[in-house]
Amino acid sequence: MSVTSITPKNQNLLWAISGGRCEYEGCNKILHTDILTKKRYNSAYIAHIVADKPDGPRGDIVRSKLLCDNISNLMLLCNEHHNLIDKVDVKGHPESRLLVMKQQHEERIKRITNIAPNMSSEIILYGANIGVNNSPLSYQSANEALLYDYYPASDYPIELGYKNASLTDDMDAYWITEEANLFTQFNLKIKPRLMQGSTDHYSVFAIAPQPLLIKFGVLLNDLNNVKVYQKHREPSTWKWQTASSDIEYILREPDDKTKVPVLVFSLSATVTYDRIQKTLGDNTSIWEITISGAPHNDFLKTEALLSDFRRTVRHAFDKIKSYHGYTGLHIFPAMPVSASVELGRVWMPKVDMPMTIYDANKEKNDFYKTITIK
Template identity: 90%
Template sequence: MSVTSISSKNKNLLWAVSAGRCEYAGCNKVLHTDILTNKKCNSAYIAHIVGDESTGPRGDVKRSKLLANDINNLMLLCDTHHRMVDADEITYTESYLLEMKRQHEERIKRITDIAPNMSSEIILYGANIGVNNSPLSYQSANEALLYDYYPASDYPIELGYKNASLTDDMDAYWITEEANLFTQFNLKIKPRLMQGNTDHYSVFAIAPQPLLIKFGVLLNDLNNVKVYQKHREPSTWKWQTASSDIEYILREPDDKTKVPVLVFSMSATVTYDRIQKALGNNTSIWEITINGAPNNDFLKTEALLSDFRRTVRHAFDKIKSYHGYTGLHIFPAMPVSASVELGRVWMPKVDMPMTIYDANKEKNDFYMTITIK
């Protein structure tokens, strides 16, 4: 128990830098409001990292008195964690607690550094993939926004069709899901555009690739859009900052006089015999892939997604220059964010109509799903 009378200045400063939340790693409990009654209260304890008495927790004969009223030696804690850190000096060493304090206060600083105009509406779009429901949540999306944006609302804009009983091996699935996506978009997002709304949107989507491409087509008119990618390692939606040596490769067919096909071999390899199985041999197969082996977790950075947009734009223009304004058959095996951006890159008044295929073992491989004109 503290015997030092901590100055009002340092008490106020500690409340400010901690944002009135418990600084114990992983707790973050609000200490100024009762979670049950929502009434204002003070449930905080100000704890000394180096005890203010030499005989106290982590106490020192010389340093205890010197640091007793030092803001750098104080932590704001809830009752539970205040008791824990004082009862176990072996686990809760001075260096351990200082690191907790540093991480918490740096996080609060980064969050509060976000400019007032950097709000973003969160859009969640999910549809069943096989028998699996879409694992989207507002909380995980919220975490991915920080520290660039803050949520514009306590609730996301949800476009998915909840409790859908259909699966993606049924023809009715594609008709129903495409219609629902179109309807939800027109109800929840299009009115904002009609009113000249310039909100920023953060997009989180998990669905079969043809639907993601369609979703991207609908988003086309939204300029202030940031599309996120679900990573496996680490398990997060937040874009990573590590540099990458990944490059996109556009492979052209030798014979450019047949039915045009654009294959995306990025998250997995799509062999040409699978294309011919669906369309026959009268095909000119173009392909966008990556250097190295295709894999489902390569798209780690926003820069790579921007590179993908440029590659697709170049491919659309080049294919059209050879084949004219005819139908383009799309066979995708790529990350979810790339699927959405493919749709956003496509321009309805300029680009070739797209017929999109989906791989499904119940349908014995690729089969036609959605046409975009």
């Protein structure tokens, strides 16, 4: 039991630097609002890391008196964790561990509140079934990826996906239904904002078959204020990484540029040319964008690498058109989700060649035609 009366100044300061949340690691519970009733009341406890009396939890004959009203020795806790550190498991909560909890929590609150007021972003979630697997998107994971550059503009995301869809991507009806739903949802939930001249910032999180992601990117094309995120495998996060990369994109040109133009993306996996010829025949001029080193499904770690991809695609579109004119371009993609969306965003409807997009599917015995974009 505390014997010290914490000064109002330090009480207020602790509430401010903790964000009014429990500072115990992994808790983060709001301490000024009831979770169920949403009524406002104070459910916080101000705990001493070093007890304010020598015989208290982590008490010290000299330091207890010195630190009894020192902000560096105080933690804001919920009832459960206050009881845990002072009664239930004192030995499991030494001073060193509690200091780390306090530091990490308060640094996180500081970083979050340092985000400028104009850095709000609307979260867009777009998901569609890949095979028999549902899209694993969540507002929480998207929210975590935004920090510490933006903060969510709303408590709810803009969701464009077709929930509880029974169709799978080996069915022709799947592509008709999903493309129509995407178009409808986009026109209903996002296009009105554009028509009103909205300058909102949008953060895009999408997991779907690549042809649908490309179509989604086409719809987003006029939306300049967009940041597209990538789901990484290692570490498992949507947040863009900061590590530098020596990966470069390579545009390979066909020797014969007089046949039907094909653009292959061998990025997350290698697409061999015999697979294209199996689908379209031998009368093809195959262009290919790949990366230095072996293609793999977790290479796209940084925003800079995604920007490089956009430039490479723009250059490829212009060069292919210079040889083949405005005839249709056949797209065979094996690439990350963010690259698929950006491919659609790079494509310009008034300038670029129409695209016919193929998808690889075991049930269809490899690549088959899905969506045409004109």
